[in-house]
Amino acid sequence: MVIHYKCPNCGADMAFDADSGHLSCPSCGHEQNIETFPEENIERKFDEGEAKEYHCENCGAIILTEAETTATHCSFCGAAVVLADRLTGDLAPAKVIPFTITKDEAVAAFRKWTRGGRLTPRGFMSGDRIKKMTGMYVPFWLYDIEGEAHIKAIGTRIHTYQRGDTIYTETDFYDVFREIDLSYLKVPADASEKMDDELMDKLEPYDYSEMKDFRMPYLAGYLAEKYDYDNDQLFSRVESKIVPYIDSYISTTISGYASVSYTNKQIDARKKKVYYTLFPVWMVYYDFENKEHTFAMNGQTGKVVGKPPISAGKVALWFTGIAASSFAVMKAISFAVGGVFW
Amino acid sequence: MRNPAKRIFIASLFLMLLVIGGFSASAQTGELIYDEAGLLTEAEAQELEALAKDYGEEQNVEFLFLTTNSTEGQSIERYMGDFFDERADSTGQEAAVLLTIDIGSREVYLAGFGTAERTLDAERIDLVLDRIMPEMQRDDYGGAFRDTVVTSSHYMEYRPGVNPESIFLKTWFHVTIALLLAGGIVGAMLYNVGGKVTTTPGTYIDRDHTRVRSQDDRFRNKTVTRSKVPQNKGGGGGGFGGGGMTGGGRSFSGGGRKF
Numbered sequence: 001m002v003i004h005y006k007c008p009n010c011g012a013d014m015a016f017d018a019d020s021g022h023l024s025c026p027s028c029g030h031e032q033n034i035e036t037f038p039e040e041n042i043e044r045k046f047d048e049g050e051a052k053e054y055h056c057e058n059c060g061a062i063i064l065t066e067a068e069t070t071a072t073h074c075s076f077c078g079a080a081v082v083l084a085d086r087l088t089g090d091l092a093p094a095k096v097i098p099f100t101i102t103k104d105e106a107v108a109a110f111r112k113w114t115r116g117g118r119l120t121p122r123g124f125m126s127g128d129r130i131k132k133m134t135g136m137y138v139p140f141w142l143y144d145i146e147g148e149a150h151i152k153a154i155g156t157r158i159h160t161y162q163r164g165d166t167i168y169t170e171t172d173f174y175d176v177f178r179e180i181d182l183s184y185l186k187v188p189a190d191a192s193e194k195m196d197d198e199l200m201d202k203l204e205p206y207d208y209s210e211m212k213d214f215r216m217p218y219l220a221g222y223l224a225e226k227y228d229y230d231n232d233q234l235f236s237r238v239e240s241k242i243v244p245y246i247d248s249y250i251s252t253t254i255s256g257y258a259s260v261s262y263t264n265k266q267i268d269a270r271k272k273k274v275y276y277t278l279f280p281v282w283m284v285y286y287d288f289e290n291k292e293h294t295f296a297m298n299g300q301t302g303k304v305v306g307k308p309p310i311s312a313g314k315v316a317l318w319f320t321g322i323a324a325s326s327f328a329v330m331k332a333i334s335f336a337v338g339g340v341f342w
Numbered sequence: 343m344r345n346p347a348k349r350i351f352i353a354s355l356f357l358m359l360l361v362i363g364g365f366s367a368s369a370q371t372g373e374l375i376y377d378e379a380g381l382l383t384e385a386e387a388q389e390l391e392a393l394a395k396d397y398g399e400e401q402n403v404e405f406l407f408l409t410t411n412s413t414e415g416q417s418i419e420r421y422m423g424d425f426f427d428e429r430a431d432s433t434g435q436e437a438a439v440l441l442t443i444d445i446g447s448r449e450v451y452l453a454g455f456g457t458a459e460r461t462l463d464a465e466r467i468d469l470v471l472d473r474i475m476p477e478m479q480r481d482d483y484g485g486a487f488r489d490t491v492v493t494s495s496h497y498m499e500y501r502p503g504v505n506p507e508s509i510f511l512k513t514w515f516h517v518t519i520a521l522l523l524a525g526g527i528v529g530a531m532l533y534n535v536g537g538k539v540t541t542t543p544g545t546y547i548d549r550d551h552t553r554v555r556s557q558d559d560r561f562r563n564k565t566v567t568r569s570k571v572p573q574n575k576g577g578g579g580g581g582f583g584g585g586g587m588t589g590g591g592r593s594f595s596g597g598g599r600k601f
């Protein structure tokens with residue numbers, strides 16, 4: 001099933017506008033609230049043999065998609081289309097964070113980021129060789145996690161005192177027990193095979209207060225994908241993500257000791273609830289010195305991640321600069337204190 | 343004439359005119375080295391004399407070397423004090439660093455007079471003694487004096503009260519810290535160039551439901567270790583001194599050791 005959102009004014013294809021958070025018509029400028037979009041303007045078309053092929057309603061061309069694509073553009077007429085059957089049933093997202101950064105803002109934010117690159121080559125800093133910007137909804141699983149931790153540890157306290165000419169060092173050992181209830185909300189893990197996990201982790205955090213119940217019109221005008229991994233497959237990844245958080249929480253509950261050594265640390269975490277959610281990401285494809293560099297930008301906060309080229313000269317410059325200036329400062333201090341340079 | 347220094351200076355000028363060579367009769371060499379115990383060879387004495395003179399002019403003090411076979415029943419502190427009183431009265435030179443060796447009781451004493459009392463204080467004298475003790479124990483007395491002159495001159499360039507051997511004043515320490523700092527900062531910049539992880543352990547925590555349900559901290563046992571309060575300066579056969587006043591009323595900084 002292919003869905004077009006037709007403008008109630010002029011009949012052109014509408015697309016989501018990140019500025020207003022509404023559907024907007026590129027030809028007449030009409031804006032339409034997503035919650036109140038008139039049913040009769042949603043054009044649905046079932047294709048025969050649909051699992052394989054979709055046809056654009058406007059021009060009849062075959063819509064070329066990959067198996068994971070859930071929203072795209074017609075490659076001939078450019079109309080925004082949403083592939084509805086890939087967003088229903090098991091594949092229906094529960095939540096979505098809409099784009100709040102438009103393409104122009106994304107370009108500007110990316111340029112600003114390249115200008116701030118202190119270790120990148122001069123040519124890269126201009127940020128003017130963006131080959132392609134793609135706004136994409138990336139599938140994530142968000143997990144509500146609950147669990148318990150049972151902790152046994154030995155803590156020590158050390159104090160020293162002096163009697164006559166003898167120094168006594170007393171080490172007190174304590175048995176420490178903690179029973180902890182754990183609860184973490186909406187911990188994300190990206191469910192797309194294509195996306196680099198490390199890159200996606202660095203895009204966090206998203207502002208969940210702007211999270212909406214999923215509606216298809218949010219996807220109009222963007223690329224979107226469906227998940228490749230279900231929430232059971234990804235749970236181990238999310239677990240490995242929160243274990244360090246849990247560890248650091250546990251250590252905050254044990255205080256006042258000079259040293260703590262854990263004798264037994266039993267952490268039991270279960271998923272309580274999962275939400276299939278689409279997060280907004282701008283993918284930036286950038287050409288530099290005959291190589292394509294890929295960056296990702298949080299479509300909500302504008303945070304940019306990805307490996308930029310590194311200039312060895314600048315690294316050396318920073319290193320010598322910092323080393324030389326800190327050496328000079330220390331020498332100056334030691335001269336001020338001691339009165340001697342060497 | 344209110345100024346006692348001036349008075350002493352003029353008095354000593356008179357004395358000098360009257361009794362030139364009065365003390366130098368017992369001094370085998372020049373005017374800085376009084377090797378009454380005969381620990382140095384003629385050549386050695388001359389070389390050290392020249393060295394002491396060079397360094398002394400630079401620091402505006404006199405580097406003096408006194409050796410004796412016996413302190414005639416007095417303490418070495420007293421003995422060298424008397425020697426210096428007599429010498430200062432006759433030469434008018436009040437600023438001096440004096441290394442005294444009593445070969446009879448195998449004691450060494452280093453003292454700073456005049457300006458050297460401040461620029462070579464007890465702490466620095468201790469450091470110099472640390473330096474020369476190995477030479478003393480090898481019976482290399484010329485070497486000990488040479489080291490005293492060179493090391494004291496070096497120390498006296500530092501502001502008074504500062505420990506000249508402090509690690510914070512060492513160039514190698516500055517270089518190491520500078521390199522570590524630069525390496526750390528640039529390393530962190532490189533590490534974060536692809537974007538920082540900005541989630542924290544608190545990002546996804548549910549504060550309403552994450553809590554300590556029960557806790558218990560129970561004392562189990564204790565261990566006690568004893569150690570003696572460290573005594574200052576054990577090495578080199580016991581130290582003494584710390585400065586004082588000569589019989590002639592000159593105050594000095596000082597320190598001595600047995601060897």
